[in-house]
Amino acid sequence: ILAAVPYDWPGGRLLFFSALRVVFIPLFVMCVYPASAPTLSHPAWPCLFSLLMGVTNGYFGSVPMILAAGKVPPEQRELA
Numbered sequence: 001i002l003a004a005v006p007y008d009w010p011g012g013r014l015l016f017f018s019a020l021r022v023v024f025i026p027l028f029v030m031c032v033y034p035a036s037a038p039t040l041s042h043p044a045w046p047c048l049f050s051l052l053m054g055v056t057n058g059y060f061g062s063v064p065m066i067l068a069a070g071k072v073p074p075e076q077r078e079l080a
Contacts, residue, residue, distance in 0.1 A: 002055070003062040014067075018060045024053045
């Protein structure tokens, strides 16, 4: 549903925000390390990070597929 919002992503910006998702890795690590007393110890943190990662994965995974047809010449759009 979010991918249907009409916004034309420039290629560089889309790549930047997709790569920015790497920030989730240290956040997940902070939820489990150190084992005796994690930095983010509340059980809601991993759920929130997982939800955000899922939403961004769906969005930044589907937007390039939606925008790809507009980058192809009209005679080749059916193939793309």
